[in-house]
Amino acid sequence: MLFCSISFMVFFVVLLCIYWVLPWQRARVWLLVAASFYFYATWNKWLAVLLCISTFVDYLLALGMEKASTARKRKLFLCMSLFANLGLLCYFKYTNFFLLSLDEILIAMGAPSWFRSLRVIIPIGISFYTFEAINYMVDVYQGRIRAERNFVDFLLFILFFPHLVSGPIVRARDFLPQIKRPKHCDWVRLHLGLQYFLMGLFKKLAIADRMALFADPVFDHALDHPTSTVWIAMFAYAMQVYCDFSGYTDMAIGTAHMLGYKLAENFNMPYLAANISEFWNRWHISLSSWLRDYLFIPLGGSRGSEWKTRRNLLITMTLCGLWHGAAWPFVGFGFLQGWLLILHRAFHRWCRSRPRLDAALRSQLGTAFRIAFTFVCFCLSLVIFRSSSFSSAFDMYRRLLTAAPTVEQVLPDSLLVLAPKVEPPPVFGFWLTAGIMLAGHLLGRSGIWIRPALRLPAPMLGFSYAVLFGLALLLEPQGAKPFIYFQF
Amino acid sequence: MPNLFLTSASKGKRVALWTLIGIVASQLALSIYLDQRRLETRDPLYGHRLNHLRQRLAESPHSPLFLILGSSRVKYSIRPDAMKLQGLANSPQPIVYNFGINGLGTIRALMHFRRLLADGIQPQWLLVEIWPPLWAEAGFFREARMVQSEDDLHWRDLLLLCRYFRNDRALLHLALQKCLTPLRSYRDVLLALSVESLLSPEKLREIKQKVQDTLPTDRGGWFPLPWELTTPEEKHKAWLDGDEKIKPLLQPVRIDPRSDAALRELLSECRQHHIKAALILLPEPSWTRGWYTTESHAVVRTYLTRLYHDYPVPIVDARTWVADDDFSDSSHMATKGVSAFSERLGREVVQPLIEGRPLQPHVLFADEERK
Numbered sequence: 073m074l075f076c077s078i079s080f081m082v083f084f085v086v087l088l089c090i091y092w093v094l095p096w097q098r099a100r101v102w103l104l105v106a107a108s109f110y111f112y113a114t115w116n117k118w119l120a121v122l123l124c125i126s127t128f129v130d131y132l133l134a135l136g137m138e139k140a141s142t143a144r145k146r147k148l149f150l151c152m153s154l155f156a157n158l159g160l161l162c163y164f165k166y167t168n169f170f171l172l173s174l175d176e177i178l179i180a181m182g183a184p185s186w187f188r189s190l191r192v193i194i195p196i197g198i199s200f201y202t203f204e205a206i207n208y209m210v211d212v213y214q215g216r217i218r219a220e221r222n223f224v225d226f227l228l229f230i231l232f233f234p235h236l237v238s239g240p241i242v243r244a245r246d247f248l249p250q251i252k253r254p255k256h257c258d259w260v261r262l263h264l265g266l267q268y269f270l271m272g273l274f275k276k277l278a279i280a281d282r283m284a285l286f287a288d289p290v291f292d293h294a295l296d297h298p299t300s301t302v303w304i305a306m307f308a309y310a311m312q313v314y315c316d317f318s319g320y321t322d323m324a325i326g327t328a329h330m331l332g333y334k335l336a337e338n339f340n341m342p343y344l345a346a347n348i349s350e351f352w353n354r355w356h357i358s359l360s361s362w363l364r365d366y367l368f369i370p371l372g373g374s375r376g377s378e379w380k381t382r383r384n385l386l387i388t389m390t391l392c393g394l395w396h397g398a399a400w401p402f403v404g405f406g407f408l409q410g411w412l413l414i415l416h417r418a419f420h421r422w423c424r425s426r427p428r429l430d431a432a433l434r435s436q437l438g439t440a441f442r443i444a445f446t447f448v449c450f451c452l453s454l455v456i457f458r459s460s461s462f463s464s465a466f467d468m469y470r471r472l473l474t475a476a477p478t479v480e481q482v483l484p485d486s487l488l489v490l491a492p493k494v495e496p497p498p499v500f501g502f503w504l505t506a507g508i509m510l511a512g513h514l515l516g517r518s519g520i521w522i523r524p525a526l527r528l529p530a531p532m533l534g535f536s537y538a539v540l541f542g543l544a545l546l547l548e549p550q551g552a553k554p555f556i557y558f559q560f
Numbered sequence: 561m562p563n564l565f566l567t568s569a570s571k572g573k574r575v576a577l578w579t580l581i582g583i584v585a586s587q588l589a590l591s592i593y594l595d596q597r598r599l600e601t602r603d604p605l606y607g608h609r610l611n612h613l614r615q616r617l618a619e620s621p622h623s624p625l626f627l628i629l630g631s632s633r634v635k636y637s638i639r640p641d642a643m644k645l646q647g648l649a650n651s652p653q654p655i656v657y658n659f660g661i662n663g664l665g666t667i668r669a670l671m672h673f674r675r676l677l678a679d680g681i682q683p684q685w686l687l688v689e690i691w692p693p694l695w696a697e698a699g700f701f702r703e704a705r706m707v708q709s710e711d712d713l714h715w716r717d718l719l720l721l722c723r724y725f726r727n728d729r730a731l732l733h734l735a736l737q738k739c740l741t742p743l744r745s746y747r748d749v750l751l752a753l754s755v756e757s758l759l760s761p762e763k764l765r766e767i768k769q770k771v772q773d774t775l776p777t778d779r780g781g782w783f784p785l786p787w788e789l790t791t792p793e794e795k796h797k798a799w800l801d802g803d804e805k806i807k808p809l810l811q812p813v814r815i816d817p818r819s820d821a822a823l824r825e826l827l828s829e830c831r832q833h834h835i836k837a838a839l840i841l842l843p844e845p846s847w848t849r850g851w852y853t854t855e856s857h858a859v860v861r862t863y864l865t866r867l868y869h870d871y872p873v874p875i876v877d878a879r880t881w882v883a884d885d886d887f888s889d890s891s892h893m894a895t896k897g898v899s900a901f902s903e904r905l906g907r908e909v910v911q912p913l914i915e916g917r918p919l920q921p922h923v924l925f926a927d928e929e930r931k
């Protein structure tokens with residue numbers, strides 16, 4: 073059940089009505105647990121049961137950890153939990169990746185094929201809820217929070233459907249207290265949630281899915297397209313992945329608001345970041361901060377020598393890449409991000425000793441240049457992220473950087489009939505959609521639209537929301553595509 | 561971070577309410593607009609046909625209408641312009657119009673008949689094709705499948721669909737979705753009308769092709785068969801296709817209660833609206849006729865005899881009127897045979913019906929049993 077599907081909207085409206093009609097807070101919690109279970113079970117009911125079981129194990133281990141009398145026992149409980157959570161994640165998500173990689177190495181060494189891939193269904197959102205469970209266990213271990221006594225509340229923390237499948241990755245210390253807090257139907261929050269939801273819906277349907285029309289055919293067969301089309305496809309994918317994920321997050325935050333819960337922001341206009349370090353503070357914030365708190369800092373963070381900091385950055389970002397997906401291009405993407413961060417640190421140091429250059433880069437023009445440079449660097453690195461293999465990424469780079477002839481120009485017409493290519497739509501649609509996105513960013517950053525919007529009478533405001541909803545439906549191409557981050 | 565804003569609770573409540581009203585009203589308004597004003601946009605298959613028929617009627621407003629309703633077999637086999645009809649004394653020449661629609665069985669015939677009546681088309685005569693493979697409501701010709709693949713459903717179809725396909729949740733869900741969210745269901749067509757450069761070239765080509773395929777080129781609504789099979793290999797392939805899709809539905813012939821009910825409802829409504837109805841079994845090649853077993857023949861005979869007993873309308877049996885050479889496949893006539901068949905149909909069936917004369921016994925089905 074996708075957030076942008078009609079079935080979800082019906083499900084949510086019915087749930088929202090029942091939720092606020094119920095007079096008891098506990099009944100609402102139970103209702104949300106049941107609704108979240110149903111939401112997940114629409115994909116696979118057995119995996120929903122498995123999720124509940126693993127949550128129950130974490131619940132018991134956290135209670136055991138808190139009651140443990142010695143530090144050693146506490147550590148043992150933590151290790152058991154990490155083993156269970158990461159074990160499930162590795163089994164479902166990475167087993168085939170490791171087996172096939174090992175097999176490829178053996179074949180390269182001249183040995184016969186040894187391993188076969190397992191038939192495993194990857195539970196949707198496993199990377200997200202595993203990280204949520206880990207942050208809860210680590211926080212309990214470090215004494216930042218107390219272990220949750222009520223299993224239903226803990227189950228809701230993991231299962232809460234707005235963040236279940238694609239985040240934002242919520243922290244137990246932020247979310248669990250919200251469950252206990254009494255709630256009343258607040259129209260201010262409902263209105264805010266509606267704004268979030270509609271904005272997310274528009275981003276997903278009208279921008280992300282539309283941009284996919286320009287990106288998908290080109291990434292699938294880069295060498296069939298001219299250089300200009302490939303550049304457009306690369307920028308289109310950058311916009312697609314951002315609007316797809318931030319659109320999902322906005323819808324998640326919106327639905328949570330309407331139910332009286334607050335989820336953390338996950339994006340802060342990342343494409344307006346002036347350097348790669350700032351970019352990662354604005355992009356997928358809940359993951360970046362999780363990695364910082366539970367991986368980068370435990371590794372030593374930036375407290376040690378510069379060499380150690382670089383090592384920690386590289387490890388953190390490579391694992392960040394691997395978190396995204398069980399394939400080498402994701403690992404390569406993470407590794408590249410690590411290097412970009414290292415280079416940025418070095419450049420930043422270098423600039424500090426050159427005040428005139430530093431001042432020039434901090435001027436308005438310099439900032440615009442830095443934003444554009446960061447954006448292009450990230451887009452270029454996304455080519456690896458989007459490609460199915462390094463060789464197809466290499467094809468994309470080759471086509472991006474050289475104006476080589478296309479297949480059409482090389483092959484005779486008779487052969488082209490055998491392999492008809494999927495054409496992207498006219499480029500006008502790309503510029504229009506990119507223009508809408510840019511305007512949205514600029515308006516959002518300046519905030520100049522808020523005062524006139526506040527002055528609008530309620531019917532006009534409501535009507536403008538309806539228009540936004542209608543435009544999202546109208547501009548959505550051929551049925552909603554699944555969210556990109558669902559696969560992670 | 562999205563730059564959103566907060567309002568007072570009372571304004572928030574009113575805004576949420578107006579949003580809901582705006583969404584529901586805009587979808588409803590669009591749905592009604594498409595139904596009433598841009599039917600050919602919403603449902604090109606039916607809309608273009610209707611517009612064409614309306615144009616024909618507007619050319620001679622006082623002419624009575626003789627409508628022929630049926631499947632693609634009607635669509636490609638009956639050419640009204642080839643019928644050499646003679647007008648009645650002191651009355652304008654009737655307009656004979658072929659309203660054949662792909663895969664039209666009895667339920668969809670009833671649906672289209674009601675649509676036509678609702679759209680102000682009042683025929684004086686109605687000739688409805690009946691074809692045993694369509695009665696089973698199973699296999700390739702299952703109407704629930706046809707409704708999904710061929711028709712774009714209108715509000716007014718919903719009640720009928722609910723009655724006839726009440727167990728087919730997917731179909732009802734689709735029908736409701738198409739009616740309730742037209743902006744989403746018809747977005748490609750709407751974009752093709754407004755900003756076609758937002759569509760992919762394949763999609764645009766597909767939409768234009770669909771329009772092209774549904775625009776009648778013949779005054780009488782006849783369409784030339786788009787696939788003329790000439791080589792023995794092509795014909796053999798077509799035979800195999802019929803063997804797979806048609807033969808199982810004839811051995812034995814099964815009559816789904818819904819199919820029977822729809823046909824009876826159609827005949828009752830004709831009676832109610834004083835429309836002179838007739839049924840017709842269209843020509844079949846000898847190999848298709850050979851697929852009927854003795855038991856199948858008995859089922860068809862018993863069913864039609866019973867039907868005639870309840871609704872005494874003429875049942876024309878034209879199954880043997882066309883030679884095998886004039887067929888393109890197991891059910892469709894080749895274009896070369898159309899004119900001769902249409903002429904004979906006009907002479908022996910349409911003309912007598914228009915004149916109110918009884919049909920000759922040899923054109924009627926199982927005439928001897930009725931006696």
